[in-house]
Amino acid sequence: MITGIFYPDSGSIKFDGKSFDPANDSSKIGYMPEERGLYKKMKIGEQTLYLAQLKGLSKREAVTRINQWFDRFEMSTWWNKKVEDLSKGMQQKLQFVTTVLHNPKLIILDEPFSGLDPVNTNLIKDEIFELAKNGATVIFSTHRMEQVEEICDHIVLVNKGQKVLDGTVKQVKQDFKENLFRISFAQAVPNELSGADFLSIKKQEDNSLIIQRNENRSNNEILQYIINQGFSIESFNELLPSLNDIFIRQVEGTPLARRFQNLN
């Protein structure tokens, strides 16, 4: 709706505290669709210039910025090539440049990393961080939960058109934690712990344990207990659920969830 692709059924959009005005505010928005939206037969330089001018940049300014971005992305030699001559990953980079060239305040990225190699993924990831640091809001959609964990501050999970989850990454993880901890020992796992009433053992390995702390007990109590028993602890850390797990739990039972369960 912000990009003008869909009509809102009801309600209104506010941008920068004011009612959203597509004619003027579109120059403050950068949108990168999942599929490539570029003229295949057009030269890359001209095409970028054209899209930048449509976003309201003057020709001279657009050229300067394109050159900056092309230098940064090592694309300077591409100016006279046609889009159809580029690989999918290269097209992706180009599309990203056209999306952010006019310094939008709001950047909407739909699956920006699909088809990219790790080097270019990092390149674009760094640019996204940089843009966010400079004050742009980035709306970013993906199915890759590890990317969400790495990049996002705030997440919204949508299943079948309904919002099922909304919050900061940290908050969501806290909300879904199960009080799981991993304790590593310097020696073999002591058997004495199994009898303790404030925890239950979930998994036992050679010299580490995954335990679930019972409600209303504190971490210190557990540590105190172990130390008192005379065992030396190498590490003690909380296992927060990954967003992947949360995702699966939230959409459990839907066809989409089954697909992700197979992945794990």
Add this chain to the structure above:
Amino acid sequence: MKKILLIIQREYLVRVRKKSFIITTLLFPLLYVGLIFGTAYMSEKGTTRLKIAVVDSSGKFTQARIDKENALDNSSTLVLLNENVDSLNKHFEDKGYDGYAVIPASTVIENRPDRIVIKSNRTLGLVSGVQIKLNNIWNEIKYEELGIDLEKRQLLNDSKLSVQAENMKDKGANGDIAAVIGYISGFLIYFILIIYGSQIMMGVMEEKTGRIAEIMVSSVKPFQMMMGKIIGIALVALTQFFLWIAFIFIIYNATKSGSVAGDSNVSQFVGGVQTVFTSVNVPLVVGMFAFYFLGGFFFYASLYAAIGSAVNEDMREAQSLSFPVTMIVIFAIFILMVAMKDPTGPLAVWGSIIPFTSPIVMMARIPYGVPGTVPYWQLGLSIVLLIATFILTAWFAGKIYRTGILMYGKKPTWKEIIKWALRK
């Protein structure tokens, strides 16, 4: 407004810089000239020159008369032979003749001469050339026998009755020239509508299937996109027009100043141009041509743009949806043919008022004269209707475009498309 200019600029430059544009622009006049001269040349070179033996039973055809005709026209050669028909029948091919003809003894002025038959062992095709020759000789013989001297002969030849229609309200109009001009301008509009209409459709389809539309609508309004494309392509068509006209003038000047300056063809052409200027209201025709060209173009272009936005990658879908529109344009050409011959008939009048066909049909009527052939009210009504329909079509097409360009998946039905158009 700046954005729509950018879109126009892109649509224009991308197409004008294409090799295919340069090639068609250059090739079309060349092909056209080539076609005219080529067919003339071919008919000259490509036909066999008949050599016919003539046996004269009437005793009036002399070799001197025949030679005189042979010298004037070398497309066939007649040779007078004094031979027995039976032996000639066997040997005419050996002697190098394509056929032989016997001029019957009945060839006298007093009664109607029998038909002369050229006998041959193959099909000779048209022998009108031989007929003209023999008649020319026969005329000479007749004049001589009747005692008509050269001076009287001249009088007989020159004194002819000619018939021409005249419109009392518009004295200058010349039917033949008006018909030709009407045909050419109507046909040009037809040609441009068909060629550039499908270009618009393809352009819209490219933007849709290439998902460029998604990017574009986040920068500009879909209506701006559509109008930018239509205007850009209209300018391409106009550029092509002007280049063609420029070519014609260059060729015209080149032939005029060249060595053929005294050539009767050129002076005939110059004379022809002068007649056009005296018999047809050129500024009116040019102005109306520009109007109907643009009006018709915008009207049909928005239809084609709407269709292009509604279909997916499949060319067949596009063809089946655009077929009705193309049919109307072709239908208009048929009305044009009628209107050329009968510019005030009901079909021509209504065809030139109804906006679907008016851009093409009206151009066939205007050269006959305004208000002589086309009364002011008809012209005015036609213009107003075309403008109104264009605005209405662009409005609805914009709605269809707005929905269609971002709609993927199955092919929409006409019913669905109409629903898109009516949505507020």
